Amino acid sequence: MASDKTLNAKNLAALGADRLAELLLEMAEGDAAAKRRLRLELASRSGGTEVASEIRKRLTTIGKSKSFVDWQKVRDLAADLDMQRDVILRHVAPSHPAEAFDLLWRLLDLAPSVYERCDDSNGTVGCVFAETLHDLGGIAVQARPEAKALVERTFNAVNTNDYGQFDGVIGLMAQALGPDGLTMLKAQFEEIATALPAKPKADERKVIAISTRGPVMRDDFEAQYQASRVKSALTDIADALGDVDGYAARFSAEERANPSIAANIAERLLSAQRPADAMAALNLAETNYHSGRHWPDWQRVRIDVLDALGQSGEAQTARWAIFERDLNADYLRAHLKRLPDFDDEEAEGRALAHVRRHSDFHRALGFLMDWPAHSLAADLVLARQEELNGDHYWLLTPAAEALEQHSPLAATLMLRSMIDLSLDHAKYKRYGHAGRHLQTCSYLAKRIEDFGEHPDHDAYVAGLRARHGRKSGFWNA
Numbered sequence: 145m146a147s148d149k150t151l152n153a154k155n156l157a158a159l160g161a162d163r164l165a166e167l168l169l170e171m172a173e174g175d176a177a178a179k180r181r182l183r184l185e186l187a188s189r190s191g192g193t194e195v196a197s198e199i200r201k202r203l204t205t206i207g208k209s210k211s212f213v214d215w216q217k218v219r220d221l222a223a224d225l226d227m228q229r230d231v232i233l234r235h236v237a238p239s240h241p242a243e244a245f246d247l248l249w250r251l252l253d254l255a256p257s258v259y260e261r262c263d264d265s266n267g268t269v270g271c272v273f274a275e276t277l278h279d280l281g282g283i284a285v286q287a288r289p290e291a292k293a294l295v296e297r298t299f300n301a302v303n304t305n306d307y308g309q310f311d312g313v314i315g316l317m318a319q320a321l322g323p324d325g326l327t328m329l330k331a332q333f334e335e336i337a338t339a340l341p342a343k344p345k346a347d348e349r350k351v352i353a354i355s356t357r358g359p360v361m362r363d364d365f366e367a368q369y370q371a372s373r374v375k376s377a378l379t380d381i382a383d384a385l386g387d388v389d390g391y392a393a394r395f396s397a398e399e400r401a402n403p404s405i406a407a408n409i410a411e412r413l414l415s416a417q418r419p420a421d422a423m424a425a426l427n428l429a430e431t432n433y434h435s436g437r438h439w440p441d442w443q444r445v446r447i448d449v450l451d452a453l454g455q456s457g458e459a460q461t462a463r464w465a466i467f468e469r470d471l472n473a474d475y476l477r478a479h480l481k482r483l484p485d486f487d488d489e490e491a492e493g494r495a496l497a498h499v500r501r502h503s504d505f506h507r508a509l510g511f512l513m514d515w516p517a518h519s520l521a522a523d524l525v526l527a528r529q530e531e532l533n534g535d536h537y538w539l540l541t542p543a544a545e546a547l548e549q550h551s552p553l554a555a556t557l558m559l560r561s562m563i564d565l566s567l568d569h570a571k572y573k574r575y576g577h578a579g580r581h582l583q584t585c586s587y588l589a590k591r592i593e594d595f596g597e598h599p600d601h602d603a604y605v606a607g608l609r610a611r612h613g614r615k616s617g618f619w620n621a
Contacts, residue, residue: 242287245280245283303373330382537574585601
């Protein structure tokens with residue numbers, strides 16, 4: 145039972161409203177952020193309109209500020225922005241979704257001025273803007289913005305997205321825009337795409353960089369940047385409209401040969417019940433898929449397409465091949481799921497035998513622990529203990545804990561590998577963990593009847609003292 149001194153809502157409520165109010169005022173003294181939050185909470189008693197007015201004032205103040213915020217104070221700025229976001233969702237959105245929608249958008253509009261005057265190298269402010277954009281998408285349909293106004297707002301957002309604060313906004317607004325709004329938005333971007341940019345006079349052109357191909361001119365760079373942005377917008381609109389061919393048409397022949405892009409196109413074609421076209425899209429990138437890089441989406445979509453084409457045997461072969469190569473449990477499960485009764489048991493046995501023979505010991509051990517096949521994992525450790533690398537502590541620590549009851553010797557060998565690694569390489573920051581591992585080994589030793597070729601616990605500890613007796617940080621841990 146919790147003590148009456150424990151900090152929780154029940155115990156604090158017992159202090160009474162008057163005392164809590166006094167404490168809040170005392171704690172808020174000298175804390176501008178706390179005072180702003182308290183004012184917003186007080187305003188919420190009058191309803192969402194009053195809170196919205198306070199938030200709007202604060203956003204205006206933030207937008208007008210010119211002072212630079214260094215890395216030491218950027219968390220305070222991020223906390224202020226996040227507080228506005230949170231209060232919008234808590235106190236405005238439930239009763240005034242349209243007002244909340246406008247406020248969230250205004251918060252995102254602050255991004256350029258905020259980024260230009262702060263050091264956000266740790267991404268704290270960026271995370272707040274990303275969360276705000278996600279919230280904006282969630283409330284868009286509920287807010288029911290006027291279609292033409294939303295088209296203009298989305299269009300402007302894409303064209304002023306220099307800091308990535310509106311990344312993906314078209315997809316997030318797609319449902320609120322509807323087919324008609326998306327078509328209007330498409331027309332605006334197509335107009336930009338067909339318009340020829342004005343060329344400056346020769347003596348007005350400015351060099352902004354030097355590349356291997358020569359000088360980079362500002363007007364050329366800006367034209368390329370604009371073309372890329374428009375192309376991306378039209379691709380997103382086609383995707384939102386469900387126009388698979390329009391989506392695919394936005395990529396060049398060279399881009400379609402990229403396995404990742406080919407997989408995206410093929411997946412959409414497959415959703416449109418066009419598996420043959422999906423396979424054709426994948427085939428355009430097959431050469432690059434076999435170039436040596438890892439393209440997981442291409443192989444995943446290809447298997448789905450094979451199934452859709454009725455080529456289940458080839459799909460099963462592909463699943464097995466990926467499992468054998470990568471020890472991918474998801475593909476093995478998918479393979480076994482499609483086998484007849486009893487055949488799946490035999491296939492699972494062959495699969496686990498393959499895992500035990502795999503050249504990557506730690507990948508094999510991780511697979512067997514996750515499958516789970518703990519008995520086989522213990523056998524693997526006992527059979528190939530010389531391959532244990534104590535630096536893989538994120539795998540060996542939970543594995544040793546899981547095998548303590550079933551196979552204390554295997555658990556001990558894994559713990560010893562981490563102890564040895566820490567001491568042999570003088571990783572003093574791990575001495576505390578190594579000390580605890582040694583205590584666990586002492587406990588497990590009482591349950592090991594035969595250490596086999598390995599030294600028993602006393603002999604192991606004696607060896608450690610002989611080699612590392614002066615490392616007091618470990619022995620005193």
